[in-house]
Amino acid sequence: MVQHTATSVVTIERYIIEQERLYPEATGELSGILYDIALAAKMITNKVRRAGLVDILGATGGDNVQGEEVQKLDVFANETIIKAMDHGGRLCAMASEEEPGIIPIPEGFRCGKYCLLFDPLDGSSNIDVNVPVGTIFSVVRKITRGTRGEMEDLLQPGRRQVAAGYIIYGSSTMLVYTTGQGAHGFTYDPSIGEFLLSHPDIKIPNNPRYLSVNDAYEGQWDENVKSLMRKYRGLEGDRRALNVRYVGSLVADFHRNLLGGGVFCYPANKKRPNGKLRLLYEANPLAFIVEQAGGAACDGTTRILDLQPTELHQRTPLFIGSRAEVELAHETLAGVAATA
Ligand code: P6P
Numbered sequence: 001m002v003q004h005t006a007t008s009v010v011t012i013e014r015y016i017i018e019q020e021r022l023y024p025e026a027t028g029e030l031s032g033i034l035y036d037i038a039l040a041a042k043m044i045t046n047k048v049r050r051a052g053l054v055d056i057l058g059a060t061g062g063d064n065v066q067g068e069e070v071q072k073l074d075v076f077a078n079e080t081i082i083k084a085m086d087h088g089g090r091l092c093a094m095a096s097e098e099e100p101g102i103i104p105i106p107e108g109f110r111c112g113k114y115c116l117l118f119d120p121l122d123g124s125s126n127i128d129v130n131v132p133v134g135t136i137f138s139v140v141r142k143i144t145r146g147t148r149g150e151m152e153d154l155l156q157p158g159r160r161q162v163a164a165g166y167i168i169y170g171s172s173t174m175l176v177y178t179t180g181q182g183a184h185g186f187t188y189d190p191s192i193g194e195f196l197l198s199h200p201d202i203k204i205p206n207n208p209r210y211l212s213v214n215d216a217y218e219g220q221w222d223e224n225v226k227s228l229m230r231k232y233r234g235l236e237g238d239r240r241a242l243n244v245r246y247v248g249s250l251v252a253d254f255h256r257n258l259l260g261g262g263v264f265c266y267p268a269n270k271k272r273p274n275g276k277l278r279l280l281y282e283a284n285p286l287a288f289i290v291e292q293a294g295g296a297a298c299d300g301t302t303r304i305l306d307l308q309p310t311e312l313h314q315r316t317p318l319f320i321g322s323r324a325e326v327e328l329a330h331e332t333l334a335g336v337a338a339t340a
Helices: 012-020 029-048 072-085 124-129 215-220 223-232 250-260 279-292 323-339
Strands: 059-063 069-071 091-096 114-122 133-141 161-169 173-178 183-189 194-199 210-212 262-266 296-298 318-321
Touching: 012 029, 012 183, 012 194, 029 072, 029 114, 029 133, 029 161, 029 173, 029 183, 029 194, 072 091, 072 114, 072 124, 072 133, 091 279, 114 124, 114 279, 124 133, 133 250, 133 279, 161 250, 161 279, 173 194, 173 250, 173 279, 183 279, 210 250, 215 223, 223 262, 223 323, 250 262, 250 279, 250 318, 262 323, 279 296, 279 318, 296 323, 318 323
Parallel strands: 091 114, 210 262
Antiparallel strands: 059 069, 114 133, 133 161, 161 173, 173 183, 183 194, 262 318, 296 318
């Protein structure tokens, strides 16, 4: 594997090609998917950066499948990704948080051997207040016979992912992805319109700094979750307290913890017995990334990547970040559950 440092000027396209060359049997289809995602990211960041200026703020008035008000940027991001990906001949199906079911490849376009699942603009309720938002994506290989993608192809456990990543539209726009050979970060340089390698082979610090959780739900948590949060806060057991940092935008909270060390928690609560975050296109891709960076992700009792999906938009509790912190969650939650 070619070793790069953050100082060498390496575009994401060059990096993808260099990674592809490590696999003589590679057809280039997966590389093509990653190129097209980078293109879509450039188009979306261009709009997000001007959201306050161009009349695309405010809701369209419509609701998405989640019953949430759809922001215009959500619609733009969703359509941009679909249009960038649906004719490349590498995909046989897509799925989006914004769409109820399978997004088929249009008639007349060739179908490929991969499926793309994505959240086009997560945290979009933060757009109007200029809080970072993000795109999250997951790629799996088709496992059914025939040429067109089926629901079975989409409902695969996260350990079957062949690629995953996210784009964070923050103080700068970054694309972080993995194909199972480490997690790598690229920062967008708008002056040349390129994503440049800035964070090769990211490793999440084992010495955590941050706890990301919305403790407005404390009254609805089980006792074992409350105990876990007391441990993270240094109020139970002989642990140093973590700094609480919660943006309310998953990609922003995850990215800060990935680089700075920490844990993001969205536990189940009495109103949301399955948590809030989506398994297929939020938890799974971020779990792939964090494991490649030396971290971990669980739902409290099971490794995220081992969960067998049953529905496209199913939710999951999520504890993700530095390995020791996630293991503490597992011990505290599964331990109690095991004896309960
Ligand atoms: P809460 C944003 O709506 C989102 O889906 C994630 O980006 C974020 O982590 C979470 O919900 C925040 O949820 O319940 O704390 O507002």
